[in-house]
Amino acid sequence: MIIDSKSMESVEEEALLGEESEESEEEHSELSDDELQEAFSKGLLKPGMNVLVDKPKKLVNNVEGMKQCLAGLRKDLPWVERLDLTNPPAEDVIFKAEGKAPTASKGDVNADDDFQREMFFYRQAQATVLEALPLLNKHGISTKRPDDYFAEMAKSDQHMQKIRKKLISKQLILEKSEKAKKLREQRKFGKKVQVEVIQKRQKEKKAMMTAVKKYQKGMTDKLDFLEGDKKTSKDSSQGPKKAVTKKGSNAKRKYKDQKFGFGGKKSGKKWNTKESYNDVSGFRAKVAHAKSGKGGKKGKGGGGGKQNKRPGKSVRKKMKSRS
Amino acid sequence: MSAFKRKRGGQAHVGKKAKKVKFVADGGEAAVEAEQEKRNEGKWTNKERVLIFSSRGINFRTRHLMQDLRTMMPHSKADTKMDRKDKLFVVNEVCEIKNCNKCLFFEAKKKQDLYMWISNSPHGPSAKFLVQNIHTLAELKMTGNCLKGSRPLLSFDPKFDKEPHYALLKELFTQTFSTPRYHPKSQPFVDHVFTFTIADNRIWFRNYQIIEEDASLVEVGPRFVLNLIKVFQGSFGGPTLYENPDFQSPNMHRREIRLAAAARVREKQMVKEMQKMKRTEAKEDLARDVTADVFLTPADEKPVHIQTEAPEPKMVKKNKHKAFKRQRMKMW
DSSP, X not given: OEEEXXXXXXXXXXXXXXXXXXXXXXXXXXXXXXXXXXXXXXXSSOSSOOEEEOOOOOOOBOHHHHHHHHHHHOOOOOHHHHOEEEOOXXXXXXXXXXXXXXXXXXXXXXXXXXXXXXXXXXXXXXHHHHHHHHHHHHHTOOOSOOTTOOOOBSSOHXXXXXXXXXXXXXXXXXXXXXXXXXXXXXXXXXXXHHHHHHHXXXXXXXXXXXXXXXXXXXXXXXXXXXXXXXXXXXXXXXXXXXXXXXXXXXXXXXHHXXXXXXXXXXXXXXXXXXXXXXXXXXXXXXXXXXXHOHHHHHHHOHHHHTTTOOOOHHHHHHHHHHO | OHHXXXXXXXXXXXXXXXXXXXXXXXXXXXXXXXHHHHHHTTSOOOOOOXXXXXXXXXXXXXXXXXXXXXXXXXXXXXXXXBOTTSOTTHHHHHHHHHTOSEEEEEEEETTTEEEEEEEESSSSOEEEEEEEEEEXXXXXXXXXXXXXXXEEEXXXXXGGGTSHHHHHHHHHHHHHHSOOTTOTTOEEEEEEEEEEEEETTEEEEEXXXXXXXXXXXXXXSOEEXXXXXXXXXXXXXXXXXXXXXXXXXXXXHXXXXXXXXXXXXXXXXXXXXXXXXXXXXXXXXXXXXXXXXXXXXXXXXXXXXXXOSOOOOOOOSSOHHHHHHHHHHHHX
């Protein structure tokens, strides 16, 4: 015997909530012994186990009513006012490109597969746009704004800037990670190459040394290894030249550093030290002797003497007044 | 005259006069009709107004969604929050006061669940939905933008034409979401498209911006999912026209999850208890081994032969020396 449990359950819930209504009391009393006895005597209940079973829920689907409602709701507006279109999604270009067969359940998109679902919506919108544009052109409604048409947008410029920044930052992060990966690869590769080069050099050196030793010990008469030597010497001659120039510039650099480095010369550089006092490298004998000998100057004659001799005060004055 | 001028499209009216003259010159009935059409051109005739408001207890996301919808729909009007104590038919009165004929009402329950009512205000049908998966305009992943107040294209799934309740909903959506032509706050361009798709027995709403004429789109606006609960014949009340069999109230959903978790825990406990019982119950000593005579095979009894002498050593080929040694010892 199947008793409708739906009403029973609701009764229990109501009892839990503490609501007391006459209805609930009556239904409660149905479960009491007396009522059950009465029902049994009437023949409603049969002997045996009686199980509470849920009555299948009756759902309202008033098709006629809905159709009537729809008829009442409909407004006969021209398409231009409504701009609505019903269409299945456009063809999936990506799918075709990949050569996959279109999904059998094309109409039934899987709501859990996010990408597929969003692409489905996108394609539906695309199909609508493709269909609607010629219609709009016919009715004289444009979809493109002229460039000088400034109007308020749904999102403020500030917001769009934020969006742009975020996109750019995302791109940058991507690029950085790519660069880092490449660098890592390069370093690995570079390390390998370096190791190889070092090994090669060591090998060559070893070979050269053994060849030289052999020649020294008189084992071989040939001086073939020298050719290799020459080639290497050519390279090595350029090497010391480079070293020399480096040292040369190094000296200049040193002098400059000394003079101007660390904020210039320190005080006291104009005073003599023991070393500078004993330093006679700045002594020019010729100049010194030329200065002491006046007679020598007279002997030489007029023209050449004046290069080293400074004329006296009166002569200088005369020269000055003359010029 | 001043009132005339204040009327919308006053300038156009002046222009129309000139056109009228032209047409009268042509003559005929068709001319009169065309004349009327031309007169109506530039005039806002489709007087559709939508009231968008909510009840108390909504959270920030719902508030932003409402604001976004108001931005998208220039033919919308806002109102203050309705007190939860008032019954739902009060909404109809509010609509009448605001002179609106459609209404989008958001109701928040338990600060968790959001319900949306869409209705045609005075007598028309209404529907109640559960709103899920709300994403607003302000999300940085929505990179598109559109003119504020531009008219949308509406795109519907063909499934909307297959069932009567979906057809009714389609009509409601069309009338509610499409911006009337020549609305004073609207822009004359069409640069975005609303899509309504049915998947998994729910209605998915998306808003895309049209970038190029070849239909390349970028997502703009809010997105949400509507789960239909019921369709009513009247506005915010009246007999039920349709009930969604696949709808499960969020409470029931949460309850199911909790019950499932509880059931799992109970099962684990039960299994543990059973194992405990098995370990602790008294083990009975078996008097007779049942498997004792499994391998007993009937065979003749041989006489018992007790060996008193040690058996002779075997001649192992490997250990030749040992054999020799033993023999040697024997000889000794």
